[in-house]
Amino acid sequence: MPPRSEEPRRDATGSRRGSSRGADPRSGEPGIGGISDARAYTPRGRTIREGGGAARAATSGGAEPRRTPRSSRSGDPFRPALQVLDGGRTGATRTGRRETAAGGGRVGVVRTVPRPSRARPDDEDDLPPPRRRPGPRAPRRPDRAAARRPSRKPRRPPKLADPRRRLRLGTLLTLALFATIGIRLVYLQTVDTPAYADGGLAKRLAVVDLPAPRGAIYDRTGAPLAHSVEARYVFADPTRVKDRVATARLLSPLLGLPASELAEKMKRRTLPGGGESQFQYLARGVEIDKAKQIVALDLAGIGVHRDERREVPGGDLAANLIGFTSQDMVGLEGLEAKYDDLLQGQSGRKRYEVGQGDLAAPIPGGYSETTEPKPGSSLELTIDRDLQFQVQRILSAQMAQTRGSVGAAVVLDVATGEVLAQASNPTYNAATPEESKSTAREDAATSFVVDPGSIHKAITYGAALQEGVITPETEMPIANSITKGDVTFRDTHPANGRRMSIPGMLAYSSNVGTIEIADRLGKDRLIDYQKRFGLGQPTGEGMPGEASGRLLPAAEWSGSSYGSVPIGHSVDATPLQMAAAYAAIANDGRYVQPHLIKDVIGPDGKRTPGPNPVTRSVLSPANAAALRTMLEAVTTVEGATGRAAAVSGYRVAGKTGTGLRYVDGRQQPGEVGSFIGMAPAEKPRYVVAVFVWSPGGEGGAVAAPAFREMMGFTLRHYRVPPSATSRSPKFEVFPR
Incomplete structure (x- = not known):
């Protein structure tokens, strides 16, 4: 162009x-x-x-x-x-x-x-x-x-943009943009709403824990031995406390704590992960009236919240059985620890929206969610509170005659195997366990492992009767001593070779006569009857950490073992194990597992009986009755070892014992005096066992009198008729 x-x-x-x-x-x-x-x-x-x-x-x-x-x-x-x-x-x-x-x-x-x-x-x-x-x-x-000019085709002008196409394209783009925005809004309002709502919800949520009441522990009559009551805890936010010294002085008389201790707790502290601590307990289990007074002071940085306090009405009553809890209501010892999961329950929680700043109050119609707490279940024990109190009192009074001693006492219901009382000395106040020593908190009945001594002889004679080695009329000449291996065993009441009856051997606790009968029985059969009577394994009564004791296996017997085992040495047992063995003799030869849990009471009040006790036959009823009769000689024969254990108006069958105590395999100084008996002997209802270890050897003088008082109160407490119409038979120790 x-x-x-x-x-x-x-x-x-x-x-x-x-x-x-x-x-x-x-x-x-x-x-x-x-x-x-x-x-x-x-x-x-x-x-x-x-x-x-x-x-x-x-x-x-x-x-x-x-x-x-x-x-x-x-x-x-x-x-x-x-x-x-x-x-x-x-x-x-x-x-x-x-x-x-x-x-x-x-x-x-x-x-x-x-x-x-x-x-x-x-x-x-x-x-x-x-x-x-x-x-x-x-x-x-x-x-x-x-x-x-030559003919030529005119040039076509360039095409111009079509405004209608631009309009259509712009319209489509605009519609696409609005459609995208609309879809995103719908997605945010429907699909992502919970996520975005939850993201901001956490910043305006208040969370309040709703503690679940811990279950109570009752005695067999429904009287509380330990239960929880509502209380308050007082806490401080150190970042908001204006004057911690002045604040501590105001709180000290209300909390019963030194002002210096409270001021120290209110110090600002840096957390390991950074930032300052905004919570510090000042006191737990504060009474509600005291908490109200603290709230009325309106102290900056000081708060009060719902708490729970464990109360033990009896103080030291059955404390070694019940145990105690921490301030956070966690069982630490005794039944509180053994059944912690059952007693504890499940805490609840309440979450709700609150305003910010001065409007820090629940938002009406806002988010609110409550998980109700589930209270713990309660335990009803076989323990009788009144009997437990008397047994503890008697044991403590008798042991006041000794120094540095340890004692245990058990009362069993013969027919059911229920533990009616189980006392230990020394003991402690379960309401203030921090003031006691760890040794005072042990349950001696299940953790006190001793050589039972002569009370084991009842097992040897029972096995011999059941196996036909002896009869109630058996008489034997008894020497003053007998040697087994490199050990010579002597009697405290020498027979000088005279013939002695079985009741006489029990009344005078003849070591020689018992060893001779065991020789006829044999070690294998003796060990078998030890196991049948429940030795060598925990009873499963319900206490945590129960000792199992130990039986000497046949393969480990030495020459002297043939003399020591039949008379209760080279055998480890607990007071509860020996009490259960005597209860089998009292129960016509049938062993019933001792137990503490009678019922489990759910939060709704529904009762569930405790596990059925293990039972087994050990002796025939006739042999058990014959053995009971022979054991009466211990409390009736002139000069017998158990005369101090006789209960006025009742026939009593039992046996004294003198044993040793071992700790970590080492023999302790002194002796363990014991007495286990049953009454009324003609038809026993209860078995009482008393064990006292004393470094000075005074246990034997304490055990029998303590048994007499405990059994006497037990029979009167349960209104058991006296044995006036049935007198004990006359026994001849040395028949002519």
Whole structure:
């Protein structure tokens, strides 16, 4: 395309186009050019002479094309602007209009190439004709120069952007954007709502623990031995305490703690992970009235919250059995520890929305969730509170005669195996366990392991009766001593070789006679009956840490063992194990496992009986009755070892014992004095066992009198009729 000239286009006569001087004087029309010619431009401003068609025709007819003058090819610089004013339509010059020169000469008509149609942009024949101005039309003058130009296809102007397509695209993009935003909003409101809500919820939630009341421990009558009561704990936020010294002085008389101790607790402390501690216990288990007074002081940084306190009404009553808990209500010793999971229950929790700052109060209608606490179950023991108190009192009074001694006492119901009382001395106050020594908190009945001594002889005689080695009428000459291995065993009541009856051997606690009967029985059968009577294994009474004792296996017997084992040495047993063995003799030869748990009481009050006790037959009823009768000689024969254990008005069968105590395999100084008996002997109801170890050897003088008082109170407490109509038989120690 030739460059557009900046000079105004001239016609053939040399005059400028667009001048009003070029008007046709005959028609009065303005000349072609000027503003009128501006309308004949296309958007690009290029024009083609109207006579181009004739020129093409001439060219096709063989005429020499003539080059168009430069002035005719140059465009008017004002025409594009005028075309815009005309609405962008082509055809500012109309087909058929004539240009006149200044001298009246005519030139070829110029027309603008119309813009291609949108429907058919490649078909130039379909282009719309240029718009013509109304008025008379001048005759056409053939353009010889155009005729001489070679015919060529006019260039198609470049396509312009379609505003409708841009509008559609913009609309689609806008709709897509709004659709995306809408989908995201719906997703946030439906799917992600819980996540976003929970994310902010944690910052405005208050959490309050709801402690579950710990189950109580009752005696067999329903009297509480240990139970929980509602209390309060007092805490401090050291970061908010303004004056800890002044605050401590105000709290000291209410909490019963030194002000210096409270001030020390309120010191600011840095946590291991960073930051300052905002919680510190000042006191636990505070009475509610005291807590109210503390709240009324309105001290900065001091708070009060619900707590629980364990109360032991009896103080030291059955303390060695019950045990105690920590301040957090966790069982640490005794039954509190053994049945901690059952007693503890499950704590609850309340979570709710609160406001911030001065509006730190529950938000009405806000989030709130409460998990109700599940109270713990309670235990009803077989212990009789009144009997327990008397047994503890008697044991303590009798042991006051000794120094540095350890004692244990057990009362069993013969028919059921229930433990009615189980006392230890020394003891402690379970309400303030921190003030006691660990040795005072042990349950001696289940942890006190001793050589039972002569009380074991009842097992040897019972086995011999059951195996037919002896009968109640058996008599034997008894020497003053007997040697087994490298040990010589002697009697405290020498027989000097005289014949002695079985009741006499028991009454005088003959070591020689017992060893001779055991030789006839044999070690294997003796060990078998030891196990049947419950030795060598824990009773499973219910106390934690119960000792099992130990039996000497047959393979480990030495020469002296044939003399020591039958009389209760080289045997380890607890007071409870020996009491259960005597209860089997009292129960017509049937062993019943001793136990402490009578019922388990659920939070709803439903009672579940404790596990059924293990039972087994050890002796026949006849042999058990015969052995009971022979044991009565211990409390009735003149000069017998157990005369101090006789209970006025009742027949008593039992046996004294003198044994040794071992701790970690080492023999301790002194002796263990014991007495185990049953009453009424004709039909026993109860068995009482008393063991006292004393470094000075005074236990034997303490055990029998203590038994007498305990058994006497037990029989009267349960209103057992005296044995007035049934007297003990007369025994001959040395028959003629």
